[in-house]
Amino acid sequence: MDSCSLILLSKCGLLYTIAESFQIVIPKGVFREIVNKDTLKKYSNAEVILNLVSEKGIKVVKIDTRINTISLSLGKGELEALLLSKQTANSILLTDDGKAIKACRYMKLPFLISPKIVVELYRLGKINFTKTKSSIEKLRIIGRYSPDIIAEAILKLEEIKYAKTNNSQG
16 A cells, blocks of 8 residues: 555545455555654544554565666655565555556556445445445545546445345345
8 A cells, every 4th residue: 555545544444444354565665654753643544554553454564665667756655655566466556646556557567546445345345335435425525536436436336235235135
């Protein structure tokens, strides 16, 4: 994950659920961006992330940025997250940063955005429909998503709900 996704999903109250469902690995650069003296004083989500790291729900790894062969204009955290994803087999980068998304597409690296992981949590039965819908609505307000991305997430959510309802009746 990169910083943006961690912060957004923390604000939705989903980081613990995600940590229980998936392995979360972040580079030290991302951790330093989010958890420091200033952020711990100002933002409650920094405390949530620090607690998850302490409880081993989020693993922090050091990335050697000197081996960077990528010439991109990304922030330090996004660059480290991209490098980590590139160096880790079977990983999917969770990012909501536009430049990082473009870099993933260019480098053919798998990635997800936060609305899609929220819908996936519902599909897996990790959160209920109401929590999923409210999280997507919160992401709509606090994130920088196009209306199409939010509409796609809601449509997918409704499709899954319909399938779950019909499968349980049949």
